[in-house]
Amino acid sequence: MGNLKNDLLLRTALGEKTERTPVWLMRQAGRVLPQYRKVREKLKDFKELVKTPEAACEVTIQPVDILGVDAAIIFSDILVVPEAMGLPYKMIESKGPWFENTIQDIKDIEKLKIANPYEELNYVLEAIKLTKLELNNRVPLIGFAGAPWTIFSYMVEGQGSKNFSKAKKMLYTQPDWSHALLKKITATTLAYLKAQINAGANIVQLFDSWAGDLSPDMYKEFALPYINEICNGIDEAPVIVFSRGAYFARTELAKLKCNVIGLDWTMNIKETRSIIGNNKTLQGNMDPCLLYADYDVIKKETIKMLNLFGPSKHIANLGHGIQPDTDADKVKCFIETVKAHQFELQYA
């Protein structure tokens, strides 16, 4: 894997047997680290952090130094894509993202551009290049983007939502418009992920955070084909697909041209392995709230999870992003338990 000193994550993603299970955490760079909060406080807001390559680089590398994870993930936001397409947004403290303009009809969709990542998203590429330089090949760097349906939801709702009823209303009432919008998002996302790899990302992850709000039929019509298109378009690096809540589509997810499938914490590990088969690496899937528990409980549950996944084709992670109010020492406990784990002879 090139000159990487620690390439456990990449080799595991590609299905190779490795010395131990690699580990990283979704949202590992962020409020959970006091060192992150210090960097963040010096800047105007979250968006400035995302748009300043030096600052993004610094907080991207913090979890490698402080937590000892086996990969860095570039500090950014899935909503940079709608912004690059023409819908700017604000991140409102303790409330979440907010778009002044949203997608209401076909005219709004026609006005959107397919972004050129080397222009509108160049600040992310610069952050990746700088991070690669600073990481100095210690661990791989993960690039990422939101999956089209999740990005679509934000563009229509204009903010987070309990059940994404406005976005789903558009799917049900305007399927043609919906597909037109999803196509534009897909084209942008594919170009963007390729540019991230070109800038130095060693592996990329697609986050479909709102997959579980769709019925199985709707997921197959409006989410899966676009994830499929993105997976088919990427040959340059391994791809991780994390469709949170899409338990009903695991058979179909297994057929994607991707290397890794992310599991959320509601998914039974053995059952999911039997549905997905042995051709994919699985990632996950501890309940993020477990990291509130006492150290002995965290250790016990982490070891239980590791044994259920087994010693190969598993990237240890949470089943969703880390809770911002988690104690960093509890996060370390999870990571160190993974790194220290010895599998029993049954696996040898």
Added chain:
Amino acid sequence: MGNLKNDLLLRTALGEKTERTPVWLMRQAGRVLPQYRKVREKLKDFKELVKTPEAACEVTIQPVDILGVDAAIIFSDILVVPEAMGLPYKMIESKGPWFENTIQDIKDIEKLKIANPYEELNYVLEAIKLTKLELNNRVPLIGFAGAPWTIFSYMVEGQGSKNFSKAKKMLYTQPDWSHALLKKITATTLAYLKAQINAGANIVQLFDSWAGDLSPDMYKEFALPYINEICNGIDEAPVIVFSRGAYFARTELAKLKCNVIGLDWTMNIKETRSIIGNNKTLQGNMDPCLLYADYDVIKKETIKMLNLFGPSKHIANLGHGIQPDTDADKVKCFIETVKAHQFELQYA
């Protein structure tokens, strides 16, 4: 089924073959009907509507008259239970429920009482009695309560939440306190449901709205045993259990002493039937957002759903509460499609 003119729902719940599939909708009494909004406007707030038996009775019966559903469900709120136990709440317009005091430690739990439904919740029982009188045996009346884990969540969080991290933190860090609280909620809920049946409810439903936020292990430790206790305690009327998102526990749900299992809209109908077996009636499970679609789409998808469930042991419903901004005529379309449906010969 006593003197009921339309007892389709009860006979189907008990597993009998009926002339056609019965239909009702979760949250059918509410903002979707202009007639409801008129009653509501005359009162101070939502809570006054819940606490005034005449008004609750009126809006409970509206969907029977206007929509033609096969059952009424008493207009109330799952949060009357925490209030009866000592935690009053407000319903804040367009924001949702809000509790001034929440459960933080064992002292808060010790202060809570196991409510006597004939005292603290007598207004609900009065509403049920009045509704039975006014319904005049046209259709059955459904009583309901929140399942213990869902009620626990609100008591700890004090409001709705994206991921119920405070409530889950208590489960992970204070399992003993959590069980103590769940036991008190369970005792209140069981007595409350029995009192509802005694007052005239013909069938009762348990709503576990936040079941899907728990991992399978946590669901089995903190949610399922209390649902089980409630089911075991009720012999007086059929019981419906709706654990939204608990797809991972369908095998265990099938073992409950209840008559009906509710499915949310993400659950594959054929697969769920094969997991649950033929001893239970299934209820559900159209995506509430489907009712935004055009009439022909609603009809087509409703018929598809009916055929997947088949002609017996199915109560047609949505897979979650109706969206308040749904057009009442679309709701009627769903109901009338169910009522008019003729199953093909293959089922004869």
